[in-house]
Amino acid sequence: MKISARNILPGTVTAIKKGPVSALVTIRIAPKVELTATITADALKELKLKKGKPACALIKASSVLVGVE
DSSP: OOOSOOEEEEEEEEEEEEOSSEEEEEEEEETTEEEEEEEEHHHHHHHTOOTTOEEEEEEOOSOOOOOOO
């Protein structure tokens, strides 16, 4: 598979919270660093994601917003 995203962060699935239409998938990419993504319930099934399974977070964005209090 070829993709245009250049920010590919390998990690391990640490949590999955399933809903009727979507799921929240958390991937640990480094010690104490986790990313959470919302994916469809169909994608969760197709990717066969399970807690403890290796997975990659791919980030493709045209901008990154930064804020402070």
